[in-house]
Amino acid sequence: MAYPTNYRYTKEHEWIVLDGTTGTIGITDYAQNSLGDIVYVDAPKVGDAVTASQTFGSVESVKAVSDLYSPVTGTVTAVNEALKTAPDKINEAPHETWIIKVALSDPSEWEKLLDAAAYEAFVSEETGS
Amino acid sequence: MATDPVNPQTDAARRTTGKVRPHQTQNEGLVFEKSSPGKRGYKLPELDVPPVNVDELLGAAARKEKAQLPELSEIEIVRHFTRLSTWNYAIDLGMYPLGSCTMKYNPRVNEWVARIEGLAEAHPYRPDHLAQGQLQVIDLLQRCLIEITGMDAITLQPAAGAHGEFTGILLVRAWHESQGNARMKILIPDSAHGTNPATAAICGYEVENLKSNAEGGIDLEALERQVDGETAALMLTNPSTIGVFESQIHKIADILHAKGALLYMDGANMNALVGKTRPGDFGVDVMHLNLHKTFSTPHGGGGPGSGPVACKAFLEPFLPIPVLVKNEDGGMHWHYDRPQSVGRVRAFYGNTGMFIRALAYILANGPDGLRQTTEDAVLNANYIRKKLEDVYELPYKTPSMHEVVFSDKRQAAKGVKTGDIAKRLIDYGFHPYTVSFPMIVHGALMIEPTESESLEELDLFIEAMRAIAREVEETPELVKSAPHSTRVSRLDEVQAARKPVLRWRG
Secondary structure, three states: OOOOOOOEEOOOOEEEEEEOOEEEEEEOHHHHHHHOOEEEEEOOOOOOEEOOOOEEEEEEEOOOEEEEEOOOOEEEEEEOHHHHOOOOHHHHOOOOOOOEEEEEOOOOHHHHOEOHHHHHHHHHHHHOO | OOOOOOOOOOHHHHOOOOOOOOOOOOOOOOOOOOOOOOOOOOOOOOOOOOOOOHHHHHHHHOOOOOOOOOOOOHHHHHHHHHHHHOOOOOOOOOOOOEOOOOOOOOOHHHHHHHOOHHHHOOOOOOOHHHOHHHHHHHHHHHHHHHHHHOOOEEEOOOOOHHHHHHHHHHHHHHHHHHOOOOOOEEEEEOOOOOHHHHHHHHOOOEEEEEOEOOOOOEOHHHHHHHOOOOEEEEEEEOOOOOOOOOOOHHHHHHHHHHOOOEEEEEHHHHHHOOOOOOHHHHOOOEEEOOOOOOOOOOOOOOOOOOOOEEEOHHHHHHOOOOEEEEOOOOOEEEEOOOOOOOOOOOOEOEOHHHHHHHHHHHHHHHHHHHHHHHHHHHHHHHHHHHHHOOOOEOOOOOOOOOOEEEEOHHHHOOOOOHHHHHHHHHHOOOOOOEEOOOOOOOOEEEEOOOOOOOHHHHHHHHHHHHHHHHHHHHOHHHHHOOOOOOOOOOOOHHHHHHOOOOOOOO
16 A cells, blocks of 8 residues: 555654644554554543654554554644544555544644655565565 | 265264264353253252341342352263363463463472462461461572572562562662652563563553664663663563573663663563573562463463562562561561551462462472473473474574574465464464564564473474475465364454453343
8 A cells, every 4th residue: 555645654653644733643554454453442532632752542453452652742633433433444544544633733843754755665674575 | 985984073973863962062052051940069958047038138239039040960060161171272281382471381299289288278367376387388489589580588479470560660669769769761672571561651650662672682772872860670571572681681780770770670581591590690670480480380271370579688678568577486477567668469478379389399390400491491492493493484593592483474475474373283283372472573473382391292393383384385275264173263353352242142
């Protein structure tokens, strides 16, 4: 699966896409593929603060529970409620299925994130392929 | 046309008139389904005291309807559970190569000693002066474990490994607090057992990840960079979860101690060190042991486990209460008045039945015997490594200790993953190895034979693993759809996790 070029990525395998100063955050195809079938998503509440490189929740698959790391600092403005009953949407369409939306307090953080090409290079380094 | 000889394993051979069913069923029903009214496994004599009026005693809390408990005779119950037990796999059936779990044989001498009446029937409320034999067992085991670990003091209270970690980190925290600052964070390598970060978090610490170097060990430069005045401790498993000894352990301890941080050792892999080297001598401040791993007490099936915590003298004042103290007359008693103690972590004094078994194992082997078990465990793991390294990928070439970690890289090229190989291993009569752990190895196959296995059993296992590697090349579908010999094959784990059914008849 191709990584959208208008998205930015973290080394912990989250993606973010920006609309003004609101970021929409999810996990990458590589992340969902390594996790396997996702059975539960633990997301923060609207109004919660998130910090760049800090955990903001977790995803549970049949194999493991994995922390979610926020790509940016800010306040949660929306949470994808559909994931409560259908967490498998992340497996089906990882790059279209968002987990939270965040109002960025420091939009310059965007610049520090990996672009699609850099992320793809990072992933192939990780898998050694 | 020649007829095939009757194979008792086929369905055809099992099919009967429909009314009579074979006794050894692969589909034993639930005990509730076997119930019929009035059956019971006991007979009470006529009541010879006045009956009690339950409604009067309990009022509204008295139950109006009878509990829907299954009603069966004694032999039916015995058969039911005996049949169920035949679905299980146990170390008494064959090799159980779960890496990191150390599924050792539980020697029968342990069980014999633990069943000696005076020990088995001892009551925890017995006053100290009537429990001197039991206290001597505990005291001797404590001294043996202190000698083996090279530490200064110990508590046997924690009931399992993770409980030991929790107790150990409480000691770390209590000591830092006594120095005026509890500190903020605990460093944990990315190869660690998942219980380590969980322990740190439960004890109120932030977890900071420490990346492994190319050999799978601690990167000293990264450690030097990350340790600071807010680091409470490093939690380290040695040998690491890839079965490699941290040869720089002394330097690791020095870097931590220079900044006032402590070194916690997860003793899960202590069975690779016993009689060879001592954590107390290589700079460890506090550690736990798993009696159910290293010291051959039952592991799995409810154990129960036992996770003693050993520490250096400066942490001794913080040990859980009570601690065992010698009287002037040579006897012993439990001592409670310890103001700096972190408190109790377990009722009474832990799982004492396990102390007896562990002590039996230590005394039956003796110092040279324990050293030999360590050598045999390492030898067995390296024998498997040598015999399989041409067919399974070895991600780290560093010499192995008591376990060996392969990856499924070559098999994954055929679409077969570590989980598939593990399930196929069931068809060959073995319990699967540890799948997908440690996390630093993609598609890990983690194999720990322990010292219990003979050369013959190791060769059977190696032959099975090589046969599966051939199947992956020739008939990968056979492996991907395994197991084929069990009463159920691939369960829908995803559905079970997403929509669990937790009650009989919903």
